[in-house]
Amino acid sequence: MNKFIIAAIAVASCSLIxxxxxxxxxxxxxxxxxxxxxxxxxxxxxxxxxxxxxxFIAGGSNGVGFGIYSYDGQLNGQVAQMNMNNQSxxxxxxxxxxxxxxxxxxxxxxxxxxxxxxAPEHYYDAANQTWYPSAAPAELAIATPSISASGxxxxxxDGGEPAGLLISQDGAQTYTLKSINGYPSPNLxxxxxxxxxxxxxxxSWFILLGQEPQTPSSSSSxxxxxxxxxxxxxxxxxxxxxxLDVTSGSVRVExxxxxxxxxxxxxxxxxxxxxxxYQLIKTTDGGNTYTNxxxxxxxxxxxxxxxxxxxxxxxxxxxxxxASVVYMTKDGSTFTEVFSVDGTANGTVLFxxxxxxxxxxxxxxxxxxxxxTQTAIGVFYYSxxxxxxxxxxxxxxxxxxxxxxxSFPTATVGFATGITQEQSSSILKYAPQPYMGYFAQKQCIxxxxxxxxxxxxxxxxxxxxxxxxxxxxxxxxxxxxVKSYVTTSCxxxxxxxxxxxxxxxxxxxxxxxxxxxxxxxxxxxxxxGAQRSKTGAKPLQTKF
Numbered sequence: 001m002n003k004f005i006i007a008a009i010a011v012a013s014c015s016l017i018x019x020x021x022x023x024x025x026x027x028x029x030x031x032x033x034x035x036x037x038x039x040x041x042x043x044x045x046x047x048x049x050x051x052x053x054x055x056f057i058a059g060g061s062n063g064v065g066f067g068i069y070s071y072d073g074q075l076n077g078q079v080a081q082m083n084m085n086n087q088s089x090x091x092x093x094x095x096x097x098x099x100x101x102x103x104x105x106x107x108x109x110x111x112x113x114x115x116x117x118x119a120p121e122h123y124y125d126a127a128n129q130t131w132y133p134s135a136a137p138a139e140l141a142i143a144t145p146s147i148s149a150s151g152x153x154x155x156x157x158d159g160g161e162p163a164g165l166l167i168s169q170d171g172a173q174t175y176t177l178k179s180i181n182g183y184p185s186p187n188l189x190x191x192x193x194x195x196x197x198x199x200x201x202x203x204s205w206f207i208l209l210g211q212e213p214q215t216p217s218s219s220s221s222x223x224x225x226x227x228x229x230x231x232x233x234x235x236x237x238x239x240x241x242x243x244l245d246v247t248s249g250s251v252r253v254e255x256x257x258x259x260x261x262x263x264x265x266x267x268x269x270x271x272x273x274x275x276x277x278y279q280l281i282k283t284t285d286g287g288n289t290y291t292n293x294x295x296x297x298x299x300x301x302x303x304x305x306x307x308x309x310x311x312x313x314x315x316x317x318x319x320x321x322x323a324s325v326v327y328m329t330k331d332g333s334t335f336t337e338v339f340s341v342d343g344t345a346n347g348t349v350l351f352x353x354x355x356x357x358x359x360x361x362x363x364x365x366x367x368x369x370x371x372x373t374q375t376a377i378g379v380f381y382y383s384x385x386x387x388x389x390x391x392x393x394x395x396x397x398x399x400x401x402x403x404x405x406x407s408f409p410t411a412t413v414g415f416a417t418g419i420t421q422e423q424s425s426s427i428l429k430y431a432p433q434p435y436m437g438y439f440a441q442k443q444c445i446x447x448x449x450x451x452x453x454x455x456x457x458x459x460x461x462x463x464x465x466x467x468x469x470x471x472x473x474x475x476x477x478x479x480x481x482v483k484s485y486v487t488t489s490c491x492x493x494x495x496x497x498x499x500x501x502x503x504x505x506x507x508x509x510x511x512x513x514x515x516x517x518x519x520x521x522x523x524x525x526x527x528x529g530a531q532r533s534k535t536g537a538k539p540l541q542t543k544f
Contacts, residue, residue, distance in 0.1 A: 028412060030380065030393065031463060032400070032488060033075050033427040040079055041069055044417035044425040048096035049073070049409035050103040052431075056082075056124070057417065058091040058107060059425060066090050068107055068122070068131055073415065075429065076491050083130040086119040093147040095154065096407070102126055106134075106154045106172035108144025120144055121156060123172035136166055136175040147172075148199040155205055155287075157194050165197075165287055178287050184209040188277045188297050196238065198306045198314070203286040206293075206314065210278040210302035238304045238352055276320060278302040280335065294335055301325060309356045315387060317351040317364055324351035326364065328387045339390040341381065346372050351381075352403055358411035360386050363430075365403025365416055376401045378418050400426050439475055439501075440522045443513040449504035454513060457522060463490035475501070475520035 034040060042061035049055040053073045060066025060081075067084040068091060071077065088109030098104035105124030119133035120142040136142075143159035144166065154172040158164050166175040184192040192211040199205040280294040280303065303318035312332040318325055322343035327335045341349045348369035356362055362383045369376040378400035380393040399420040408414040414430035439460055444453035458464065460474045469486045480499040485492060501518045 028430055028432050029462065030416070030428050030430045031075070033077065033415075033429045034079075038076070040425045040427065041081075042424055043419070044069075044404065044427065045090075045092045046094050046405040047071075047407045047415055047417045047427075048094045048105065049407040049415055050096045050098055050105075051100050051409045052413040054096075054100060054103055055407065055409075055415055056094045056096050056105050056107070057427075058094040058109070059417070060091070066109075068094060068105070068124075071415075071427065073413075073429070076487070079427070082124075083128075084122060085130060086133045087131075088120050088122070089118045091122075092145055093156075095147050095149045096409075097149055097151070098126075104149075104171055105131070106147055106149055106156070106168075107131065108147040108156045110144075111142045121147075121166065121172065121175065123154075132173075134168070134172050134175055137177045146194075146196045148197050148205065150199045150201050153199060153202045155197055155199050157197050157207070159193070167287060169202075180207065180281075180287075181290060183207070183281055183290065184277075184279050185292070185295060188279055188295070192277055192279070195303070196305050198308050200308045200311045200314075204284045204311055205282070205287075206306055206308065207281050207283075207290075208278070208303045208306055208316065209281070210318075211276065212302055212320075213275050276300060276302045278318065280306075280316070282332070291333075293333060303327070304351065305353050307355050309359060313356075313359075315354050315356065315362055317354045319349070319351055321350075322348050324349050324366065326351070326354070326381075326387070326390070338387050339381070339383075341366075341392075343369075346370065348376075350402070353406045353416075355406040355408050355414070357408040357414055357430075360384055361411070362387055363406055363408075363414065365406050365418075367402035375421065378403045380416075400428070403428075438522045439473060439480060440519040442517045442519060443507070444504070444515045444517070445512055447504060447506070447515055449515050449517040473499075480518050480520060 041057065041059035044057050044059040046058040047055055055071040055073060057069040057071055057079070059069060065087065066089070067087045068082045069079050070082050071079045088107070088111055091107050091109040093108040095106045096103070103124065103126050107122045109120050111118045111120035121134040121136055121144055122131040123134055124131050144156040145159060147154065147156040149172070152169055152171045154168040156166040156175070158166045158177060164177050164179040167178055168175045180194060183194070188209070188211065192209050194207055194209045196208040197205055275298040277297045277299055278294065278301070279292070281290040281292055283290050301318050301320040301323070303316050306314055306316035308314040313330055314332070315326060315328045316335070318327070324341050325337055326339040328338045329335045343349045348371065349366060350369065351364050351366045353365040354362065364381040366379050366381060367376045368379055380403065381390055382393055383390045399422065400418045401421045402419050404417045404419060406414060406416045412432055416428040416430070418426040418428060420426050438457050440455050440457050442449055442453045442455045445451055458473065461472050463470050463472055465488060466484065469484065470488045470490045471485065472483045472490055474481045476498070478498050479501050482497050482499055483490070483494040484497070485494045499518055501520045504515055504517050507514050507516050
């Protein structure tokens with residue numbers, strides 16, 4: 001007789017669910033699109049999807065190079081580096097639009113006037129399946145950390161010299177440079193820079209500016225478009241510094257912001273950025289004039305990213321080195337805090353990206369860090385009622401350390417890029433999956449399975465991480481049908497076994513809870529772990 005045991009980590013508390021019997025149906029879940037060790041770019045900075053079958057990924061690998069990759073949106077699908085003339089030194093931002101028949105794309109990265117063959121901005125030519133350099137004003141050093149589009153209008157933040165906005169009306173084929181008219185405001189301090197742009201119409205867009213407290217001694221790299229004395233180039237991307245060693249060509253992603261460089265000398269200025277600051281400005285006339293919507297110097301946090309459903313409904317995320325916040329507007333002007341997560345004395349909560357899936361569903365990509373162990377796990381936070389209430393979705397596979405970027409090409413299909421514990425990349429997919437109800441596993445100290453028991457609840461037929469791969473479990477007339485896969489995404493060959501139900505069995509794992517019982521088709525009064533799974537979470541980590 002096969003013994004089946006699931007040892008759940010951090011089992012949910014004993015709150016009750018007010019629900020009826022679980023019925024078969026479907027629900028959406030985040031799943032790892034590729035098994036660990038797959039041939040993915042080492043770093044996936046950003047993702048933008050035309051539809052659920054074509055995404056552009058900004059990334060690359062040390063020793064191989066950086067550029068734009070295509071992804072077909074399938075589990076264990078195809079990821080391939082695309083043709084890119086005069087590639088960027090680093091590509092950190094990418095935008096996708098158009099249709100499957102006529103896909104469009106724009107990208108931004110790092111380049112320099114002195115190094116031929118490395119253009120920072122590119123546009124995608126679908127006819128030739130090639131990314132071509134955009135025509136833009138010549139600058140000493142160029143860095144485009146954020147790019148956004150609406151139709152043929154593409155606007156990129158330009159961290160070159162002089163800094164400003166690169167504006168295109170022909171799908172990023174040609175750009176003109178325009179200043180941001182004196183922003184940031186002087187009282188924000190000269191460490192403040194433009195961080196992120198969101199274009200919601202041909203002439204309407206939002207720009208986030210701000211700073212984080214940092215001393216020059218805390219980093220060896222410069223946080224502007226210039227090179228420091230060591231030949232390292234750093235660009236700000238959301239809440240991270242991405243730095244390139246020009247000599248070796250290696251790239252690293254850092255979790256803290258470096259001091260701003262002196263543009264006249266190209267070296268760290270010696271200035272200390274005192275406190276956080278943030279500023280949100282909006283234009284409705286194509287960057288000719290701006291309205292200041294929010295501004296705070298000596299703040300307790302700053303903002304990193306903004307996403308808009310339309311011109312009036314936007315959500316943005318920010319934080320400090322411990323906690324994070326979500327602000328929203330429903331009139332396009334007044335932003336208020338709707339959600340926050342505080343870290344602990346030994347941990348951090350960092351929000352990295354935010355995206356609307358549709359008018360009601362909003363997703364935030366984040367990481368939970370442990371300062372004692374110097375490790376992190378990737379998590380999502382989400383709202384299903386337009387931002388009124390928020391929940392944590394922390395049931396990603398253990399290897400995902402942080403969520404970097406999110407893209408929703410449809411209302412029910414989304415993709416995200418992440419960094420794993422092994423410092424490689426990961427791609428996650430959010431899509432409808434079968435929902436067959438729940439099974440439970442009760443673990444007890446007695447051979448009768450009725451003394452000092454703990455219960456865990458799992459959706460049937462949903463892919464779950466196992467000790468040596470992955471598994472699904474489904475209730476049948478003969479018991480709990482278990483399919484075991486070598487991959488971590490429940491694809492490929494598998495072995496089947498049937499675990500007994502309603503029978504107290506002895507665990508192979510031993511320990512104080514040495515006995516267990518599998519229970520099928522659980523319903524009605526169950527714990528919050530089941531409720532969380534039913535609303536979009538994947539089961540907790542499992543093992544045999």
